[in-house]
Amino acid sequence: TRCDIGFIGLGVMGKNLVLNLADNGYSIAAFDLDNEKVKAVIAQDKFESKSDNARVVGCSSYTELLSKLKTPHLIVLSVPAGAPVDQVCESLIGGGVQPDDIVIDTGNSLWVDTVKREEKYKNNFILFSSAVSGGEVGARFGPALMPSGSAYAWTRIQPIWEAISAKVDSVTGKPLERTKPGEVVNEGEPCTTYIGPAGAGHYVKMVHNGIEYADMQIICEAYQVLRDGLKLSAEEIADIFAQWNKGPLNSYLMEISVDVLRHKIDVDGKQIPLVDVILDKAGQKGTGLWTAMSSLELGTPAPTISQAVYARSISSMKNIRVQASELLIGPETLSLSEEEKQSFIKNLHDAVYCSKICAYAQGFQLMKQAENEHGWTLNFSSIAKIWRAGCIIRAAFLQSITAAFERNEQLENLLLDPYFVEQLNNNQLNWRQAISTISLMGIPAGALSSSLSYFDSMRSNVLPANLLQGQRDYFGAHTFERVDKAAGKKYHVEWATADKEMKQVE
Ligand code: 6PG
Numbered sequence: 001t002r003c004d005i006g007f008i009g010l011g012v013m014g015k016n017l018v019l020n021l022a023d024n025g026y027s028i029a030a031f032d033l034d035n036e037k038v039k040a041v042i043a044q045d046k047f048e049s050k051s052d053n054a055r056v057v058g059c060s061s062y063t064e065l066l067s068k069l070k071t072p073h074l075i076v077l078s079v080p081a082g083a084p085v086d087q088v089c090e091s092l093i094g095g096g097v098q099p100d101d102i103v104i105d106t107g108n109s110l111w112v113d114t115v116k117r118e119e120k121y122k123n124n125f126i127l128f129s130s131a132v133s134g135g136e137v138g139a140r141f142g143p144a145l146m147p148s149g150s151a152y153a154w155t156r157i158q159p160i161w162e163a164i165s166a167k168v169d170s171v172t173g174k175p176l177e178r179t180k181p182g183e184v185v186n187e188g189e190p191c192t193t194y195i196g197p198a199g200a201g202h203y204v205k206m207v208h209n210g211i212e213y214a215d216m217q218i219i220c221e222a223y224q225v226l227r228d229g230l231k232l233s234a235e236e237i238a239d240i241f242a243q244w245n246k247g248p249l250n251s252y253l254m255e256i257s258v259d260v261l262r263h264k265i266d267v268d269g270k271q272i273p274l275v276d277v278i279l280d281k282a283g284q285k286g287t288g289l290w291t292a293m294s295s296l297e298l299g300t301p302a303p304t305i306s307q308a309v310y311a312r313s314i315s316s317m318k319n320i321r322v323q324a325s326e327l328l329i330g331p332e333t334l335s336l337s338e339e340e341k342q343s344f345i346k347n348l349h350d351a352v353y354c355s356k357i358c359a360y361a362q363g364f365q366l367m368k369q370a371e372n373e374h375g376w377t378l379n380f381s382s383i384a385k386i387w388r389a390g391c392i393i394r395a396a397f398l399q400s401i402t403a404a405f406e407r408n409e410q411l412e413n414l415l416l417d418p419y420f421v422e423q424l425n426n427n428q429l430n431w432r433q434a435i436s437t438i439s440l441m442g443i444p445a446g447a448l449s450s451s452l453s454y455f456d457s458m459r460s461n462v463l464p465a466n467l468l469q470g471q472r473d474y475f476g477a478h479t480f481e482r483v484d485k486a487a488g489k490k491y492h493v494e495w496a497t498a499d500k501e502m503k504q505v506e
Helices: 012-023 035-049 062-067 083-095 111-120 135-141 151-164 200-229 234-244 252-262 287-298 303-316 318-327 338-374 380-386 397-407 418-441 446-458 465-476
Strands: 005-008 028-031 056-058 074-077 102-105 126-133 144-148 264-267 270-273 491-493 502-504
Touching: 005 012, 005 062, 012 028, 012 035, 012 056, 012 135, 012 151, 028 035, 028 062, 035 056, 062 083, 074 083, 074 151, 083 102, 083 111, 102 151, 111 126, 111 200, 126 135, 126 151, 126 200, 144 151, 144 200, 144 380, 200 234, 200 252, 200 287, 200 303, 200 338, 200 418, 200 446, 234 252, 234 338, 287 303, 287 338, 303 318, 303 338, 303 446, 338 380, 338 397, 338 418, 338 446, 380 397, 397 418, 418 446, 465 491
Parallel strands: 005 028, 005 074, 028 056, 074 102, 102 126
Antiparallel strands: 126 144, 264 270, 491 502
C-alpha cells in the first residue's frame, strides 16, 4: 500500500515531525540526501512503535519517494531556508512531481521568497508553506503551525495539521501536554490556523521570531542586571526567575532560562554553572533581522525587537568590547541595602513585564501594517491563540492578547487595549525606577529601556517633531503643517532672508 505523506529532510525537526505524523496514524515515505538520516528515522520509528510493522518507509531518491505515495502526492519539506528549498523543488520536478501535487515548505523561508516560489512552480506543483515553531520537542509532540498558500491545499492539509499540532484547553487556554511517543491528544483547540495567501504564514512566523528575539533579550538583560548589578549567582538568579515564572511572566522561555541557569558541569573537579563558561557571543539565522528590516520598511516601529537584534550583533563584537572595556569607565559600584535590593528586584520584574507587553504590541502592530500593505486578512486573535502552546514564545500572557483581540479585532495596538492600559499604568513607575537604577549601575539594557521610550513615545500626544520639521524646512525647504491652520496646508519660511517671511505653499 502507498504512503499518505512523503517527507524530505530528516534533520532534527524533520525526524521529529515524521514521528509525530506517524503517532497520529499517517504512513510516511521518508527521504534525505544523507542516507544515514533515513536509516536513523526508520530505526527510531521501529524502536518507538515496538513493532516491525513500519509506519515509516525509507526512500533513496525523489523518484522512489513519489512512487511510494498515494496520488495526488502530499510532500512535506523540512530543509534549511534559502537555496536548499529550490534545489528540492527542482529535484521533485525532475522526479516527476505533478501539477496537482502539494509540497509544503515547513522551514523559516523569507516570506517574499515564498511568494516568488509559489508563482515560479505553479505549473509544476502547488507550493504551500507552513512554518513550524517549537524546536525539536515541539516538532515531536505538538508544534505551533502557521500554514498559508492555496486554500484548496489547506483543505487537504488541515486535518493532518490539526492532528499533529499542540493543543490547548478551550476554556483555560492552557496547553494539553503530550510527552510520550505513541501518545496523541484528540481534544482541545489545535495550535494551527490558516493564516492567508502565499507568504502570509511565513511573515507571521518571522514576526513570531522577532518577538522571540525580544523576549529572550529582555530575560537576558534582567539576568545581567542581577549578575553584575546585584552580584547574584546563577543559582540565585534561577530562584528569582522561577518565582517570576509563577506570575504574569510565566512562559516557556522563562522556564528554560531557569533550567539553563541551574545546570552545573564539572570543571577540574568543581561543579560550576554551565552558563558561567558559555561564551557570550550570540548567533542568529536571520528571522529577527528580517522582522527589524520589515518594521523599518513599513514605518512601524519595533524598537524592542530591533534592539534585540543589535544586542546579538554587539555581543559578537567580543574583541572590540574587550579593548573598550579597558578604556571606557562606568559609574562607581552602586551599593544597595538588603531592602533596596528587594525592591529593585520587584521593579525589575515589572520592567520585564512592561517591556514584554511593548515587544508584543510592536510585533502585532507590524503584522497589522503588513496586512494592510499586502492585502491580507489576518485574524489576530487566532494568531495569538495558536501561539498559546507549542511554539517558542508560548506563555500564559498569550491568553491576555487573545482576549484583547477578541474584545476588538480591529485593535490597532495592544497599548490601546483596556487590560494592557491598566497593566502598564499600574507598573510604569516601577519600570522607570528599575531603568534609572540600571543606568546608574552602568549595565546595558537596550530592550528594557527602548521599550520604555516606546511606551513614552506612544503616550505622548506631542512629540518634538515640530522642531524637526522646522529644521527640515530651514535647510531643505521641506515645508511643515501648522496646528493652528487647516490640516494638509503646507508652509515654508524664507529662512535666508532678513524678514523671514512665511508663505503657504500648498
Ligand atoms: C521556533 C524557533 C526556530 C529557530 C529560529 C531561531 O520558533 O521554533 O524560532 O525557528 O530556533 O530559527 O533561530 P536563531 O536564533 O538562530 O535566529
